[in-house]
Amino acid sequence: MVDVAHSIQQDPVGSTQSVTVTVTGAAGQIGYATVFRAAAGALLGSGTPVRLRLLEIPEAARAAEGVAMELQDAAMPLLESVDVFDDPTAAFDGSEVGLLIGARPRSKGMERADLLAANAGIFSVQGQAINNGAAENFRAVVVGNPANTNALIAASHAPDVPAERFTALTRLDHHRAQAQLALACEVTVNDVDGVAIWGNHSASQFVDLSRATVKGNPAEEVLAERGLDRKWIDEFFIPKVANRGAEIIEVRGGSSVASAAHATLRHIRTWLRGTEEGRWTSMAVPSTGVHGVPQGVVSSFPVFCQDGDHRIVEPWEIDDFARERIERSLAELVEERQAVEQLGLLGPRA
Ligand SMILES: NC(=O)C1=CN([C@@H]2O[C@H](COP(=O)(O)OP(=O)(O)OC[C@H]3O[C@@H](n4cnc5c(N)ncnc54)[C@H](O)[C@@H]3O)[C@@H](O)[C@H]2O)C=CC1
Numbered sequence: 411m412v413d414v415a416h417s418i419q420q421d422p423v424g425s426t427q428s429v430t431v432t433v434t435g436a437a438g439q440i441g442y443a444t445v446f447r448a449a450a451g452a453l454l455g456s457g458t459p460v461r462l463r464l465l466e467i468p469e470a471a472r473a474a475e476g477v478a479m480e481l482q483d484a485a486m487p488l489l490e491s492v493d494v495f496d497d498p499t500a501a502f503d504g505s506e507v508g509l510l511i512g513a514r515p516r517s518k519g520m521e522r523a524d525l526l527a528a529n530a531g532i533f534s535v536q537g538q539a540i541n542n543g544a545a546e547n548f549r550a551v552v553v554g555n556p557a558n559t560n561a562l563i564a565a566s567h568a569p570d571v572p573a574e575r576f577t578a579l580t581r582l583d584h585h586r587a588q589a590q591l592a593l594a595c596e597v598t599v600n601d602v603d604g605v606a607i608w609g610n611h612s613a614s615q616f617v618d619l620s621r622a623t624v625k626g627n628p629a630e631e632v633l634a635e636r637g638l639d640r641k642w643i644d645e646f647f648i649p650k651v652a653n654r655g656a657e658i659i660e661v662r663g664g665s666s667v668a669s670a671a672h673a674t675l676r677h678i679r680t681w682l683r684g685t686e687e688g689r690w691t692s693m694a695v696p697s698t699g700v701h702g703v704p705q706g707v708v709s710s711f712p713v714f715c716q717d718g719d720h721r722i723v724e725p726w727e728i729d730d731f732a733r734e735r736i737e738r739s740l741a742e743l744v745e746e747r748q749a750v751e752q753l754g755l756l757g758p759r760a
């Protein structure tokens with residue numbers, strides 16, 4: 411089988427081979443915002459037709475049918491087919507790209523352990539379905555929260571699929587860091603580079619500016635010239651980015667949707683097409699044991715992408731300040747993993 415990554419390298423002139431994409435939670439907010447842009451070329455490029463497979467829970471399958479009807483009504487040239495499923499095994503059969511967006515939200519009075527257990531139920535079943543029937547070149551991004559741990563659970567139930575094919579979304583956090591840095595320096599995002607997100611997609615994440623640049627100059631020096639010191643980075647910038655999701659909920663009256671859909675599309679696109687020479691992005695991927703992050707923990711890192719693979723950026727000297735912050739987020743990830751493990755919900759790979 412031709413690898414998706416190789417087939418889309420040739421866009422927009424080359425491959426017309428279509429790619430099968432499974433979107434879970436397709437009738438939800440982020441799903442709805444994602445599928446139209448995926449069908450318009452934002453996921454795989456304007457030369458690659460897409461076969462969409464929309465997965466929903468039975469109660470929302472009719473709504474997903476409505477989304478499929480609208481996709482048909484848009485008469486998008488790249489949309490080869492759209493099908494709706496309420497059975498994960500059928501939805502992932504032959505799938506090459508999985509956008510795992512659907513998840514169980516926290517409801518009133520729900521304890522954290524209950525949330526983890528409810529989502530472990532979802533992602534273990536999906537992991538098994540992927541193991542049974544997804545294409546050999548399958549790659550997934552988990553968006554549904556708690557995204558890192560959900561990716562770990564899915565991978566643990568798919569022992570025949572390389573673990574590194576299961577990733578979680580921290581590209582939205584990466585974008586938020588780029589945007590906030592640009593705002594602080596009164597430049598555009600085109601002028602900033604080298605931000606990195608470490609750890610969990612949660613408020614504990616570490617937003618790292620140590621290698622970031624603004625118009626090619628070290629970001630920390632540019633900020634210092636503007637009177638914004640390390641204390642400002644620690645006490646204002648990092649919490650601003652890490653708590654941006656909550657801020658959006660408060661101001662917009664609903665969680666991030668379009669920005670999350672955009673980040674999801676960019677995550678896959680960058681993974682398949684590669685990062686630019688010498689420039690990294692942030693993705694949550696299973697640790698290879700580098701940077702002091704225990705092997706297998708699905709943590710956000712700065713990564714390079716090439717030929718459909720991701721590679722954690724190294725070597726990277728981490729100072730005491732950064733180390734302490736990364737450890738804090740890792741401790742949360744380890745705690746989440748232990749909670750799922752104690753519930754007996756990790757699969758055979760774990
Ligand atoms: N990693 C990130 O950067 C971000 C993650 N999120 C998370 O993304 C997830 C989706 O957010 P929204 O679309 O706003 O939520 P939503 O509630 O509008 O949609 C979720 C959809 O998932 C479906 N679903 C639930 N269980 C499913 C299952 N087992 N199989 C298939 N579909 C299932 C629901 O029926 C619903 O239609 C949430 O968990 C949210 O916390 C949101 C923003 C950013």
Ligand SMILES: O=C([O-])CC(=O)C(=O)O
Binds near residue numbers: 655656658665666
């Ligand atoms: O908590 C949520 O559902 C939203 C979220 O992850 C974010 O905006 O980063």
